[in-house]
Amino acid sequence: MNKHKFIQHRRPYWKQFEEFLAGTSGKSLAKLPAEEITKFSQLLREVSHDLATIRSRGWGHDLISYLNDLVARGHNLFYSAPPTNIAGLYRYLAFDFPRLFRANIGYFLTACLLFFLPLAISWCVVQNHPDLANRVIPAEVMASFDQMYGAESQLNTDTEISEDQQDTDSSEESDFGSFGDERATMAGFYINHNVGIALKCFALGILLGIGTVYTLLFNGIFLGAVSGYIVSQGHGDRFLSFVISHGSFELTAIAISGGAGLMLGNALIHPGQRTRFQSLQVRGLEAVQIAGGAAVMLVIAAFIEAFWSPSDIPNLVKYIVGSGLWLIVVLYLGLAGLQSDTRPFSMGNRERNRSPETDLNGSRQP
Amino acid sequence: MPIIWLIGVLSALSVLSAPKIPYIFRHSCFMISSASDDETNSDTAALPLHGHSARREILGLEMQIETPENVVLTYQLAGPAQRYIAYMIDLAIRLAIMFGVMMVLPMLGIVLPGTATGLLLVIMFLNTWGYYTISEGFFKGQSIGKHLCGLRVIRDGGYPITFWPALLRNLVRSADAIVFYGIGITSMLLTRRFQRLGDLVAGTVVIQEQSLSLPRKPVILNKIQPLNKNDIGSFLPRDEVLSLIDEFIGRRHVLTYERGHALAGILARNLAERLNYSGDPKKVTLYPMAFLAAVYKTFSFSQEEEEQELVSTSHPQQQSAGVSLE
Numbered sequence: 001m002n003k004h005k006f007i008q009h010r011r012p013y014w015k016q017f018e019e020f021l022a023g024t025s026g027k028s029l030a031k032l033p034a035e036e037i038t039k040f041s042q043l044l045r046e047v048s049h050d051l052a053t054i055r056s057r058g059w060g061h062d063l064i065s066y067l068n069d070l071v072a073r074g075h076n077l078f079y080s081a082p083p084t085n086i087a088g089l090y091r092y093l094a095f096d097f098p099r100l101f102r103a104n105i106g107y108f109l110t111a112c113l114l115f116f117l118p119l120a121i122s123w124c125v126v127q128n129h130p131d132l133a134n135r136v137i138p139a140e141v142m143a144s145f146d147q148m149y150g151a152e153s154q155l156n157t158d159t160e161i162s163e164d165q166q167d168t169d170s171s172e173e174s175d176f177g178s179f180g181d182e183r184a185t186m187a188g189f190y191i192n193h194n195v196g197i198a199l200k201c202f203a204l205g206i207l208l209g210i211g212t213v214y215t216l217l218f219n220g221i222f223l224g225a226v227s228g229y230i231v232s233q234g235h236g237d238r239f240l241s242f243v244i245s246h247g248s249f250e251l252t253a254i255a256i257s258g259g260a261g262l263m264l265g266n267a268l269i270h271p272g273q274r275t276r277f278q279s280l281q282v283r284g285l286e287a288v289q290i291a292g293g294a295a296v297m298l299v300i301a302a303f304i305e306a307f308w309s310p311s312d313i314p315n316l317v318k319y320i321v322g323s324g325l326w327l328i329v330v331l332y333l334g335l336a337g338l339q340s341d342t343r344p345f346s347m348g349n350r351e352r353n354r355s356p357e358t359d360l361n362g363s364r365q366p
Numbered sequence: 367m368p369i370i371w372l373i374g375v376l377s378a379l380s381v382l383s384a385p386k387i388p389y390i391f392r393h394s395c396f397m398i399s400s401a402s403d404d405e406t407n408s409d410t411a412a413l414p415l416h417g418h419s420a421r422r423e424i425l426g427l428e429m430q431i432e433t434p435e436n437v438v439l440t441y442q443l444a445g446p447a448q449r450y451i452a453y454m455i456d457l458a459i460r461l462a463i464m465f466g467v468m469m470v471l472p473m474l475g476i477v478l479p480g481t482a483t484g485l486l487l488v489i490m491f492l493n494t495w496g497y498y499t500i501s502e503g504f505f506k507g508q509s510i511g512k513h514l515c516g517l518r519v520i521r522d523g524g525y526p527i528t529f530w531p532a533l534l535r536n537l538v539r540s541a542d543a544i545v546f547y548g549i550g551i552t553s554m555l556l557t558r559r560f561q562r563l564g565d566l567v568a569g570t571v572v573i574q575e576q577s578l579s580l581p582r583k584p585v586i587l588n589k590i591q592p593l594n595k596n597d598i599g600s601f602l603p604r605d606e607v608l609s610l611i612d613e614f615i616g617r618r619h620v621l622t623y624e625r626g627h628a629l630a631g632i633l634a635r636n637l638a639e640r641l642n643y644s645g646d647p648k649k650v651t652l653y654p655m656a657f658l659a660a661v662y663k664t665f666s667f668s669q670e671e672e673e674q675e676l677v678s679t680s681h682p683q684q685q686s687a688g689v690s691l692e
Binding site for chain 2: 068264
């Protein structure tokens with residue numbers, strides 16, 4: 001068949017396909033009626049065939065790139081992922097994240113070693129020699145810690161701290177309002193600061209894990225020094241009751257995201273049977289899902305830290321609730337998602353979600 | 367002579383009996399037969415064939431993937447410069463968002479100053495860590511800057527990007543961003559597909575999306591007269607040669623006048639020789655492009671007419687296809 005004849009014959013179909021693409025741009029294919037999808041899939045295969053024909057006969061670069069563009073856009077639409085929804089988020093938090101976490105628990109334990117060991121050592125050292133804290137903590141930060149815990153320990157006396165003045169001066173209702181309001185600021189701050197640190201800790205793992213190890217060690221030593229210093233100044237009870245509740249989520253999540261970062265670094269250092277880039281891609285996709293879970297945990301921790309930990313509740317209650325939270329974290333990470341998926345439709349969804357990944361992995365392996 | 371015959375029989379037998387082994391034989395046989403077919407126009411045929419075989423190895427801005435329909439798709443990769451522009455647009459938008467939020471939030475701050483500050487910090491966090499993830503994960507791999515620059519992020523298997531890879535590539539952005547994106551740019555220059563570290567981890571590439579319109583026939587053809595049938599022999603140029611001419615004429619404005627004519631001259635001289643062109647020789651040497659256009663017009667349109675005649679005299683379509691495929 002001659003080129004011109006071919007073009008004349010096929011051009012209406014190409015135009016039709018083009019109009020279809022223009023009409024559905026931005027929409028999901030799943031929302032279209034069935035007949036249109038059937039027609040679209042047929043057109044996609046036909047245009048793909050036309051592209052192969054034209055390319056094999058060498059009928060001009062312009063024509064090839066025109067059809068290539070058409071097929072590429074159709075391909076992008078046709079093979080787009082199923083839309084994500086709330087059920088997907090629930091499934092991720094209830095099953096996928098704890099399962100992935102347990103499957104890669106070795107990295108988490110290594111990260112714990114890198115985080116909690118320096119924390120414990122620097123805590124012990126600084127508590128016994130408080131003057132050493134100067135070497136780790138900047139002076140102004142130290143002063144603010146002094147003020148924070150020192151001032152709070154002298155509640156109901158005449159101090160210049162505005163928060164305490166409000167506490168003593170104002171009535172019950174506005175007291176609650178201003179308290180919640182102040183706390184909202186802190187919640188925002190904790191989300192911004194802590195989640196940022198955790199995500200950075202994960203992302204820097206790409207640099208052969210060095211960035212992650214540095215972040216873990218630095219934060220471990222710093223937190224240990226701060227704790228040791230505050231306890232040595234005699235605010236131990238207040239500090240521990242403040243820390244215990246949100247510490248459950250926060251410290252664990254930092255270690256988890258550090259473990260995910262180590263996973264990235266180790267994928268480069270020990271690629272196994274794959275090439276380094278392939279191993280990075282395969283394990284990176286698991287690592288980011290673990291880090292995402294850590295980020296969610298840190299958001300929870302931020303709200304606990306902002307609204308529960310500083311509230312005016314007897315320390316005994318705080319200790320009990322804090323221990324309960326630690327138990328919840330351990331149970332969640334250890335037991336969630338252990339049961340098998342019994343519901344058939346959720347299995348189908350999972351299979352469909354996973355299929356591109358497994359295909360890619362399969363084709364990558366020789 | 368008998369030895370050659372024997373080899374021929376043996377190879378034919380091996381083709382029949384063991385279809386797996388004689389791939390090389392078949393290949394060589396094919397080579398021989400095609401060479402004898404093309405003996406008359408080997409010079410001209412070499413041009414498109416050469417381009418065809420070289421397509422696999424070029425180190426260029428293209429990425430090829432195979433779709434489930436078994437068709438090879440070519441994507442145009444986006445280089446660092448284009449992505450830099452897209453990044454600057456996104457940066458401007460992110461700054462504008464922060465600026466806008468800072469303008470609006472003080473109004474809420476009158477009532478709840480603390481909540482307003484907290485909200486500001488949360489938005490700041492989302493703006494830093496979530497802007498790209500949300501835009502690329504939920505809007506088919508295009509942030510606003512990428513959309514304006516006609517770029518798109520896809521998986522390196524040609525699939526559209528989903529949430530997790532989008533999150534991964536944009537978390538690792540913070541590692542790429544060290545020393546003013548020095549690490550990212552270095553990685554881009556070292557990899558074949560311009561991938562920064564985030565792209566390498568997530569298995570994504572950034573491509574250019576072009577929206578082309580169907581190419582039209584070059585205008586020049588309207589003014590060109592086909593060659594006189596008496597001036598040329600019975601030779602028929604191959605389809606590839608004709609479409610090469612078509613493409614060359616269509617893109618002639620890319621080259622300077624002199625260079626275009628010098629290039630056209632090579633093909634024009636060869637074609638004139640094969641065609642036994644006996645018309646005005648100045649037409650070939652002085653106006654090679656016009657000559658090529660005339661050749662194109664002669665053969666592509668005369669074939670069409672012949673086919674229409676064949677079809678109209680109720681011949682089956684296979685025959686017309688067989689004729690035109692020559």
